[in-house]
Amino acid sequence: MINRELIRIKVVQLTYAYYQNGNKNMDNAEKELLFSISKAYDLYNYLLALIVAITQEERLRVEVATLRAVREGTPAPSQKFVNNKFALQLEENIMLNEFLEHQKQSWKDDTEFVRRLCNTIEQSSAYVEYMSTSTSTYDEDKELWRKLYRQIIQDNPDLDALLEEKSLYWNDDKEIVDTFVIKTIKKFDEAKKEQQELLPEYRDVEDKEFARKLFRATILNADQYQSYMSETSRNWDFSRLAYMDVVIMQIAIAEMLTFPSIPVSVTINEYVNLAKLYSTSRSGGYINGMLDTIARFLLDTGKMFKMMNSPKKNEQANGGQQQ
Numbered sequence: 001m002i003n004r005e006l007i008r009i010k011v012v013q014l015t016y017a018y019y020q021n022g023n024k025n026m027d028n029a030e031k032e033l034l035f036s037i038s039k040a041y042d043l044y045n046y047l048l049a050l051i052v053a054i055t056q057e058e059r060l061r062v063e064v065a066t067l068r069a070v071r072e073g074t075p076a077p078s079q080k081f082v083n084n085k086f087a088l089q090l091e092e093n094i095m096l097n098e099f100l101e102h103q104k105q106s107w108k109d110d111t112e113f114v115r116r117l118c119n120t121i122e123q124s125s126a127y128v129e130y131m132s133t134s135t136s137t138y139d140e141d142k143e144l145w146r147k148l149y150r151q152i153i154q155d156n157p158d159l160d161a162l163l164e165e166k167s168l169y170w171n172d173d174k175e176i177v178d179t180f181v182i183k184t185i186k187k188f189d190e191a192k193k194e195q196q197e198l199l200p201e202y203r204d205v206e207d208k209e210f211a212r213k214l215f216r217a218t219i220l221n222a223d224q225y226q227s228y229m230s231e232t233s234r235n236w237d238f239s240r241l242a243y244m245d246v247v248i249m250q251i252a253i254a255e256m257l258t259f260p261s262i263p264v265s266v267t268i269n270e271y272v273n274l275a276k277l278y279s280t281s282r283s284g285g286y287i288n289g290m291l292d293t294i295a296r297f298l299l300d301t302g303k304m305f306k307m308m309n310s311p312k313k314n315e316q317a318n319g320g321q322q323q
């Protein structure tokens with residue numbers, strides 16, 4: 001589940017924190033990095049568990065409404081939503097339940113929030129349309145939850161605030177983790193029942209090592225990388241760089257030199273996007289131009305062995321706007 005986009009974000013955050021922290025202990029900083037990444041996986045499971053919590057709350061409502069209907073001699077409420085085949089399969093999922101067994105946090109601690117979310121769901125057009133028929137297929141049941149997640153859970157300020165109270169890491173992680181939850185809903189297969197696999201924490205050992213190696217290379221070679229920035233900044237006002245820009249370029253250089261299989265263009269694009277997210281409004285164009293210049297310097301001086309596209313005529317002009 002934890003992809004390299006998320007790892008890069010974490011490395012940027014933890015590298016910046018490392019330099020801001022007076023006690024620069026590499027081992028502790030690395031542990032903090034890996035812990036922060038693991039918290040993203042916790043959030044993934046916790047958000048899947050929210051679907052189960054909503055289903056269980058709705059089940060209680062149906063039970064109460066059924067008892068009332070029996071007493072009053074009125075029609076019993078529909079059980080279609082609480083018998084949603086995807087939600088029931090997720091509720092029985094072995095991987096999710098094994099994860100939840102070892103967690104201190106539970107949606108039972110936030111019953112009122114879950115109830116409010118149920119109220120919102122019941123008023124949604126997706127729910128009303130779904131409940132307008134008595135039966136549905138497995139794919140239709142999955143599609144309902146995909147819609148509900150995207151429309152009600154994905155961009156939910158109240159949920160964001162609640163998650164931030166539970167973990168300082170989660171507010172920054174949720175946007176990416178949401179995409180993994182939706183991907184999981186899509187990949188569920190009715191035939192796999194409770195054995196359906198959730199996304200693993202890491203795709204493979206290489207991705208886990210990517211985080212560790214990138215962070216260590218960034219910190220241990222900081223002086224060297226910053227000297228490359230200085231040597232190639234004749235056409236740039238290096239002194240006006242935001243501190244976060246320096247950190248981002250330092251990590252980008254570490255990636256260029258440490259991971260020969262990652263194309264230079266991929267590295268530059270990833271860190272330009274991170275600059276737009278974490279630094280100033282003009283950092284993206286500035287960093288794009290500087291990283292391209294640095295990459296060509298590393299190639300020309302034999303410090304890096306990768307292929308690069310020929311520079312466009314206006315590339316330096318576009319990338320080199322001064323801040």
